[in-house]
Amino acid sequence: MTTHIHLVKLSVGTEGVDDLAAWQKQPQVQTKDGFPCHVTRMRPKREPEILAGGSIYWVIKGQIQARQKILRLDEVDRGDGIRRCAIVLDPEIHRTASALRRPFQGWRYLDPEDAPADLPKTRDGEEALPPELSAALADIGLL
Template identity: 65%
Template sequence: MDNYINLIKLSVGTETVEDLAVWQATKRAQAPDGLPRHVTRMWPKREGEILNGGSIFWVIKGVLTCRQRILRLDEYIGQDGIRRCAIVSDSELVRVQSALKRPFQGWRYLKPQDAPPDLPKGRASEEPLPVELNRALAEIGVL
């Protein structure tokens, strides 16, 4: 049994993995050390499991497309004085086998056995299956 847990999050406002990389390269999306971070209101209760090898999996336009290894959770206090959690990740975006995901708010836990596998390095630039085909395969349980 795995002793880590992943997070899954919608990447709102991005169209592609490349868009996510461009956003994460901006100062606004970075921790003080230059690593990408995503600030969220809720602090994960399963912090120890996340930091034991978990990744954040990104859903872009309804399709789970990539992941980043989570390095740490930083406290972030906004201008409004509210304590938030900054999920700081490795800068490498690892493409994964695409999977359709319905919209949801915030983030969710994703068990390792439910996470899609990484694509081989050589396939990182391949086009994903068309959404209609991917959806049809998912509906019949192939993906």
């Protein structure tokens, strides 16, 4: 039985993992205690499973390229009467093997067995493969 679940989310406007890291260092996307976060209108219903070891997997340019451990889910009040959820993240970004993803809105759950593996630290500086090449390699079982 799965004890935890992940989220997968598009990183809209991000050109690469380094761009995501730079964006998250901006004060307006950090919590008061200095952690990067992503604010969403919907609070995940599977919160206990997410907090039991889940990560957010970032889709950049049509491919999952990185993940961050989810630390907590905070309620956000911006004074407009709309309840929001801040997905609070570990600042360390782990690059992952590329996995193609079609565009979608919001976030989706991702079972651990379907999550791409982390890349070895020695490959941290590598950029993701172009989507066409990644798809071709996946089709022949090399990715």
